[in-house]
Amino acid sequence: MKSVALIVQKYGGTSVGSIERIHRVADRVARTLQEGSRTVVVLSAMSGETDRLIKLAQQATPTPDEREMDMLLSTGERVTIALLAMELRGRGINARSYTGRQVGIITDSAHTNARIARVTADRIREALEEGIVPVVAGFQGINEQSDVTTLGRGGSDLSAVALAAALKADRCIIYTDVDGVYTADPNIVPAARRIDRISYEEMLEMASLGAKVLQTRSVEFAAKFNVPVEVNSSFKEGKGTLVTKEDTDMEAAAVAGVTGDRNQAKITIVGVPDKPGVAARIFGTVAEAHINVDMIIQNISQTAATDLSFTVPKADLKKAVPIIQAVAKDIEAKSVAVTEAIAKVSLIGVGMRSHSGVAAKMFEVLAREGINIMMISTSEIKISCVVDEKYLELAMRSLHSAFGLDQVQS
């Protein structure tokens, strides 16, 4: 006997942003059932609701207590699950809403950014046994003290993936406002096309580099428990992107996607004395201030002093500069220079493991366009170059085209 497929489907805030949109979610749930699958629905709060609640909190007190923020914010998903469950019941579908607690999403106590410790899902298994369609509040859980916690922005993706893992679901579909993961941001690269299949690792690199489709932690979780995740549009019909474990097909292409990141700034310490332990001292001080350094390069020098450049998030620049200036003085460096107008362009692909020459081709393409490379970093499945910010779009489009990612014109 072939077992009935189990699909976890998750809808984000814009997909449940109004009663009309909740009607459409109900349509889609009904269709899933008609197609013969069992399903569990995971919902976010209505778009705008979380911001409304945060505003109320800030009016109440300048720095709201985090346990109380979780009590407050966790109401948003309860509203949407109740509304969808009652609508489905009104249509004769035996749906029932469940909070994070009722699902058994047990987290640590890091309020507003809790980590899932385990998912019991007992009531969901029972519900499925009884033919009930569970409608589950995303984004929330409880800690061991039975206090409400939330999983941080985008946490509903994580709820859905964790629940899919616990239930050994056949697929976790993340319905959102885009129909999948693209080879590049279509706003920058008009020729970008939707990727049919992408590996967890590639998706992680894409997500952490600014493709905001899936929350990073949910991809890590999916990879760990091998949950096939589909990203699809809740607004139109059609294929989405399947995020899954690496397979040979994926290696056929050297590059899966191109990303751009404008959120870094470059700091250069000029005239660093060439003595042991200097780099450790600089980056130890920066780490103590909880500033993430991304790329580092040290210029080759014939003299006793070198220049050391590294990138930090633009948001941390204000905090970083005085710290760096102090340490530069300490180590008797000449000066500190800051460049904000930089951007990072990256190629990502598991195919790089088997294809050689990707880096060489990337440098060649950029050189042909007259784009100077300021910094380079590489990993097993990624090559990144820092360039002048004004060349970012040009760099992305050129690379996208050169690596054969452009949409085939029909």
Place this chain on the structure above:
Amino acid sequence: MKSVALIVQKYGGTSVGSIERIHRVADRVARTLQEGSRTVVVLSAMSGETDRLIKLAQQATPTPDEREMDMLLSTGERVTIALLAMELRGRGINARSYTGRQVGIITDSAHTNARIARVTADRIREALEEGIVPVVAGFQGINEQSDVTTLGRGGSDLSAVALAAALKADRCIIYTDVDGVYTADPNIVPAARRIDRISYEEMLEMASLGAKVLQTRSVEFAAKFNVPVEVNSSFKEGKGTLVTKEDTDMEAAAVAGVTGDRNQAKITIVGVPDKPGVAARIFGTVAEAHINVDMIIQNISQTAATDLSFTVPKADLKKAVPIIQAVAKDIEAKSVAVTEAIAKVSLIGVGMRSHSGVAAKMFEVLAREGINIMMISTSEIKISCVVDEKYLELAMRSLHSAFGLDQVQS
């Protein structure tokens, strides 16, 4: 060693209707602590929030499932408790919010109108031990299946009283938009004055007759567990009304208050054959239709047929009339007459037990004003007369004055 007083204080929807009003609640909580009492705060949802959620539900589906309604509506109080708790913490007061579940308010499964089965209050006792100010969500509990339930309109009063009973609190203060219980509705009787002390029984009669200050079930609960309940204004300072067990002071006055009720209509079955079992048949039929009959009179008659009059809620009239007409035909009565323009005026007071002549004086006062009495009913602590609706205000004012309830002019 004198023990520190424990006060449960409850604020209704208008008292927490905006951030500014929540600020004022925080002020009052701070003052209670400065005065040396321990306190537990119980809150309703912001005024308007419950209606907003009900509207959303009705847009989702015409007859929303009641379990889902409870999931939806229970979010309102979670918002206010989080906001107040974070504001108090911002002021350096160690407050913490608790949901109905976390308080241990265990109810039956009658969703949207559940009854409290028991209150464990373990976490609240622990919190008080640790010097924490618990801020509790009113109106909600959980059933034995761990599903969220709500206690019906005005249910936050019941939450507060039940929690006060479980904690053996010294007093439960219900802060609302009026400063107490009045001898009559001040909109009708301008000379009405606030009552300092009133017995549970009197309060129950007042509440069920339309004085909307305290939810009836909460008064029953307070009486059962002997919880002293104070009704006071959250908007101004001063004394309120203490609802407590009967004492000798209360018996000094024959009458504690005057109430008026326009919500009844009179049905008369004309020419009812004077045979055994006829009344049982009529009222049995009405009861089967779940219509509450309030007052009944049977006219004395010399013939073999009498007239039978009774009152039913105006809201049930449409349902009641065809049923009564059918039964009237069955028992071979002559006709059925309906009078909607009636009102019931009542005197309430535990003092009636020891003062005779209250009824006689009431009839005399009404007669002097030329007000015809259509029906009379009496109980141990109440006398009610049905009069022509247009005379209700006059009847209330005359009785209020005649029984010495008018405010002493200062």
